[in-house]
Amino acid sequence: MKVGVLALQGAFAAHLGALEQVGASAVEVRTESQLADVDRLIVPGGESTTISMMLERSALVEPLRAFVRSGRPVFGTCAGAILLSSRIVGGRSDQLCFGALPLSASRNAFGRQRESFEADLAVRGLDDGDFHAVFIRAPRLEVIEPDPPGVDRPTVEVLAEIDGSPALVRSGAVMCATFHPELGGDTRVHSMFCEM
Amino acid sequence: MAESPSSASEASAGGPTAGRETGTQLVKRGLAEMLKGGVIMDVVTPEQARVAEDAGAVAVMALERVPADIRTDGGVARMSDPIMIEGIQEAVTIPVMAKARIGHFVEAQILEALGVDYVDESEVLSPADEAHHIDKWAFTVPFVCGATNLGEALRRISEGACMIRSKGEAGTGNVIEAVRHLRSITGDIRRITQADSAELFEWAKRLQAPLPLVQEIAETGSLPVPLFCAGGLATPADAALAMQLGAEAVFVGSGIFKSADPSPRAKAIVEATTHFRDADMLAKVSRGLGAPMTGIGMDDLDQTFADRGW
Numbered sequence: 010m011k012v013g014v015l016a017l018q019g020a021f022a023a024h025l026g027a028l029e030q031v032g033a034s035a036v037e038v039r040t041e042s043q044l045a046d047v048d049r050l051i052v053p054g055g056e057s058t059t060i061s062m063m064l065e066r067s068a069l070v071e072p073l074r075a076f077v078r079s080g081r082p083v084f085g086t087c088a089g090a091i092l093l094s095s096r097i098v099g100g101r102s103d104q105l106c107f108g109a110l111p112l113s114a115s116r117n118a119f120g121r122q123r124e125s126f127e128a129d130l131a132v133r134g135l136d137d138g139d140f141h142a143v144f145i146r147a148p149r150l151e152v153i154e155p156d157p158p159g160v161d162r163p164t165v166e167v168l169a170e171i172d173g174s175p176a177l178v179r180s181g182a183v184m185c186a187t188f189h190p191e192l193g194g195d196t197r198v199h200s201m202f203c204e205m
Numbered sequence: 206m207a208e209s210p211s212s213a214s215e216a217s218a219g220g221p222t223a224g225r226e227t228g229t230q231l232v233k234r235g236l237a238e239m240l241k242g243g244v245i246m247d248v249v250t251p252e253q254a255r256v257a258e259d260a261g262a263v264a265v266m267a268l269e270r271v272p273a274d275i276r277t278d279g280g281v282a283r284m285s286d287p288i289m290i291e292g293i294q295e296a297v298t299i300p301v302m303a304k305a306r307i308g309h310f311v312e313a314q315i316l317e318a319l320g321v322d323y324v325d326e327s328e329v330l331s332p333a334d335e336a337h338h339i340d341k342w343a344f345t346v347p348f349v350c351g352a353t354n355l356g357e358a359l360r361r362i363s364e365g366a367c368m369i370r371s372k373g374e375a376g377t378g379n380v381i382e383a384v385r386h387l388r389s390i391t392g393d394i395r396r397i398t399q400a401d402s403a404e405l406f407e408w409a410k411r412l413q414a415p416l417p418l419v420q421e422i423a424e425t426g427s428l429p430v431p432l433f434c435a436g437g438l439a440t441p442a443d444a445a446l447a448m449q450l451g452a453e454a455v456f457v458g459s460g461i462f463k464s465a466d467p468s469p470r471a472k473a474i475v476e477a478t479t480h481f482r483d484a485d486m487l488a489k490v491s492r493g494l495g496a497p498m499t500g501i502g503m504d505d506l507d508q509t510f511a512d513r514g515w
Binding site: 021125 | 235241242243258264299320323344453483
């Protein structure tokens with residue numbers, strides 16, 4: 010199994026390090042051919058506006074849509090979660106989202122860097138203690154009705170919450186986190202993704 | 206101290222807010238992680254900030270004059286007017302950084318109060334203290350500092366800096382100093398990884414840097430915080446050069462808004478920073494960008510900014 014980390018911009022190096030620690034074979038993805046070569050994909054944190062533009066300029070929009078549609082596992086963290094959601098609040102009008110999950114993502118909803126924080130989260134499925142999570146200019150997620158309504162989609166399972174909003178969700182082959190499991194040295198969420 | 210947004214303080218008792226901490230090293234260095242592979246652009250107006258965001262900048266540095274103008278105008282260069290910084294914060298959704306003078310901790314306090322996302326304790330402004338840098342541990346907002354060599358970088362990290370950038374020679378459009386600083390930092394890191402435990406004491410002495418940081422480098426083979434490049438970058442090729450030499454992101458100051466046509470140049474530099482090893486892509490994005498900033502040779506400089514800071 011080969012795990013790709015979208016490396017257009019952001020915390021891709023930290024994800025590669027975490028994947029290496031859990032024994033996964035991990036590679037950087039910057040081109041269509043590199044994307045075609047991986048079995049699952051992490052869309053990392055970074056600036057969602059920049060990553061969105063670089064997907065367009067690197068001719069990766071349709072290949073990424075096809076990747077998500079193919080059912081191969083995808084994990085978006087922070088900016089990555091924004092990109093995988095269905096609606097963006099507080100973004101640029103030209104900003105892309107891939108609608109992998111019926112989520113609305115509000116950018117920078119917890120405030121500026123001054124308000125960025127660490128917190129211990131109880132994560133469903135991780136029985137051996139809380140997960141120490143790092144939230145950086147984090148988005149707030151909300152589960153919304155699938156569009157169009159009535160479409161038969163797997164339900165969104167909320168695995169962890171922060172201030173009553175989803176912090177880690179999973180549905181089918183897609184996982185999204187508003188925090189940064191690649192920072193802080195706890196690799197259990199990466200293991201969870203690799204075992205999905 | 207950081208103020209908590211109301212939503213955070215209203216969370217249910219015993220919920221995940223227990224043990225919540227702001228301004229930790231992990232949180233401060235974490236934002237630097239998020240900026241990797243990106244371009245941070247100097248801007249002096251909200252309009253320029255929008256051009257930078259449209260081009261794909263990961264952050265903007267709000268300042269009153271770009272370094273090239275600071276050089277030409279002379280006089281004392283200071284922190285920007287809060288009105289200007291707030292105007293830029295309103296204009297864009299990406300992080301906004303701003304510069305404080307070396308040692309001017311009150312300028313830094315003001316920038317923190319404004320909600321700036323990163324403070325650059327910068328040699329481009331006139332130093333306020335000839336012996337002391339800011340005690341950066343005392344702040345919730347993270348700091349980036351310039352360095353010309355590894356010793357300087359480690360001294361700044363020991364003072365609490367969460368991101369190091371090369372100083373280069375800002376406002377010259379000449380990349381030679383940034384290359385010198387990057388090579389000096391990464392070269393010494395490589396040599397330290399080859400040193401035995403006794404030699405690490407000598408390295409700490411020679412670098413005038415704390416021993417534990419030198420030992421950490423020996424173990425990990427990298428700087429404890431992200432290493433970015435700044436100072437004199439003017440073309441997509443300059444950005445890719447910095448990245449291939451080991452920088453993890455780049456700052457572009459005068460190089461964009463002192464060029465003939467800023468917007469396409471800014472876009473091209475963003476693409477070159479992402480695809481920095483792909484020569485075909487670099488050839489494609491380098492085409493037809495118009496005149497870069499004129500630039501200055503090092504022998505023609507009246508004043509070097511890189512000598513500021515200690």
